[in-house]
Amino acid sequence: MSVDDRDMPAPSVEDLTGAGQIDADPFAAARLQAITTQEAIQQMTGADMRQHALKTFITLGLADSLDDDEFRTSDELAEICQADPQMMARFLYAMHAHGVLTTDERGNYGLTPLGQTLRPGGAMSAALGVITSPLWQQAGDNLAATICTGRPHSLNGEETPYPLLAADPGLAGMFDTFMSSRTTGLAATLSARNFAGFRTVADLGGGDGTLLAAILTAHPHLDGILIERADVAARTEHRLAEQGLTGRVQIIAGDIFDDLCPPADLIIVSSILHNRDDPANLKLLGNARQALEKAGPHAELWVVEVPLPVPGLHSHGIDLDLRMMSLFAGGRERTLPQYQNLLAQARLDLINVVPLPGDHHLMIAMTD
Ligand SMILES: C[S@@+](CC[C@H](N)C(=O)[O-])C[C@H]1O[C@@H](n2cnc3c(N)ncnc32)[C@H](O)[C@@H]1O
Structure with a gap:
């Protein structure tokens, strides 16, 4: 007690x-006032590209290409992922800026603890899997219809997404991991x-x-x-x-x-x-x-x-x-x-x- x-x-x-x-x-108050309209537009509309970038990091296999404490050059990572070296260099530059990658003294790339959560079963990987799933995406796309009718428009008549998760074990497993990673803190x-x-x-x-x-x-x-x-x-x-x-x-x-x-x-x-x-x-x-x-x-x-x-x-x-x-x-x-x-x-x-x-x-x- x-x-x-x-x-x-x-x-x-x-x-x-x-x-x-x-x-x-x-x-x-200062934080609210300091931001210009243009900065607000950039920040609010730029979120989708960050989400695409994180998903792309997983799709390319980058999260699996680096062990903990391992560093590789941009060209090595391009070769492992069978990617264009120049495009890969630009992509890695961006992911470094997003805090997913860190660099050693030679400028080679390694995963940060945040980047490690993009591995399969990791917290960010699961969160992205849930948030970009068709169910979650449709719910967002249908927000206007939900606001107009007063009811969520993507639930096939259910009250919550939980019965739909039960019918989709892959998504349900990612949802468990997503919740669990948040609850761990x-x-x-x-x-x-x-x-x-x-x-x-x-x-x-x-x-x-x-x-x-x-x-x-x-x-x-x-x-x-x-x-x-x-x-x-x-x-x-x-x-x-x-x-x-x-x-x-x-x-x-x-x-x-x-x-x-x-x-x-x-x-x-x-x-x-x-x-x-x-x-x-x-x-x-x-x-x-x-x-x-x-x-x-x-x-x-x-x-x-x-x-x-x-x-x-x-x-x-x-x-x-x-x-x-x-x-x-x-x-x-x-x-x-x-x-x-x-x-x-x-x-x-x-x-x-x-x-x-x-x-x-x-x-x-x-x-x-
Ligand atoms: C948002 S999650 C929260 C999970 C956990 N309490 C946490 O904080 O991480 C909501 C949980 O409630 C469970 N749940 C929803 N409706 C329920 C019901 N009618 N009876 C039992 N569990 C339910 C879901 O299966 C899900 O695991």
Whole structure:
């Protein structure tokens, strides 16, 4: 139980909107004003060429042509990839600028840690695979139709892309890796928190188990429950077994919005609420509250999301909100006060908000 959190005063709505944070950043306004219209046009429309370049890096086999700590000349890489040497030299020059490649003292190229994630199964490779898949691309192409009709236009009548992922194991595997690579950064911060007062941690929609595995590994006194869709649960079971966690985790193939959660004194929902509308989330939160009440008054709910910033400011949440709009019926990012209100409707009190990497926030709630 994180006693420190409970001792903290409840956050005011001003704290929650991040207003203090904005005042404390004297460069935020300057950054917004400093950019000219032409620079903004270049930055916003240039993103597609960077995405093409990253995909091309994979297609050419460059990510596989260099071992860690290995450096090769531009001509060697052109020969390995059967490419035109001059074109290749220009392409490598660009990828160096993008931080995918580094150079040694002779000007030969090697992969940076970022470049290594472009290998098959790597984080950026999986992210690109998902984002440039026909399903994700169609969702973006149909955004205008989605805005006009109020419903995503690329889901074949489904509410979310998850049933479509289940029918496409290749894409589903990349989605798991994409989520897991993003969650790995959060898992280090979250698992460093104080879990001394907890016994059972339930991760609802816990994906491939990245977060739960990190927490259980760091805190050997804990047991875990992970509830997932049947297709994902089967892969997760295998993955957690590989990490030696089989005896400590109960994996349940179920529906986190409809099924009751077994009692747990810490329930985590990470990147779940933003996929659905308020009524669906209130069912999930109502079920979670019952499980927390059975566990005792010390029990906590941890919600991890990327809240929307105050109007006019950009954060990762702005892009994610349009992504949710295009791919999830009722999916949306919310402001911190909207999350506080949603939790209150499920009779859960928001007691603390902790900033996490990548514009994510941990919202800690307890039964009222
Ligand atoms: C955006 S991912 C987040 C995964 C993980 N919590 C994380 O933060 O990395 C959402 C997860 O919720 C799962 N999910 C979606 N709807 C579900 C449902 N009705 N029941 C169980 N799991 C569900 C999906 O399979 C997916 O793994």
